[in-house]
Amino acid sequence: MSTAEAKKCAHPSCRCEAQPGKEFCSEFCSSPRSSQAGGCQCGHAGCEKRN
Ligand SMILES: [Zn+2]
Numbered sequence: 890m891s892t893a894e895a896k897k898c899a900h901p902s903c904r905c906e907a908q909p910g911k912e913f914c915s916e917f918c919s920s921p922r923s924s925q926a927g928g929c930q931c932g933h934a935g936c937e938k939r940n
């Protein structure tokens with residue numbers, strides 16, 4: 890059992906789950922540069938380039 894609930898990455902274009910205790914799933918998403926349009930490039934499965 891886990892008390893930590895999986896929450897979504899705060900990146901608008903990211904569909905990953907954030908790391909426990911963090912707002913984002915990756916350093917990429919936590920970077921201001923990641924907020925630019927074009928989709929998430931965190932590299933996680935499910936977040937690959939798709940339209
Ligand atoms: Zn992502």
Ligand SMILES: [Zn+2]
Binds near residue numbers: 900903905918929
């Ligand atoms: Zn993310």
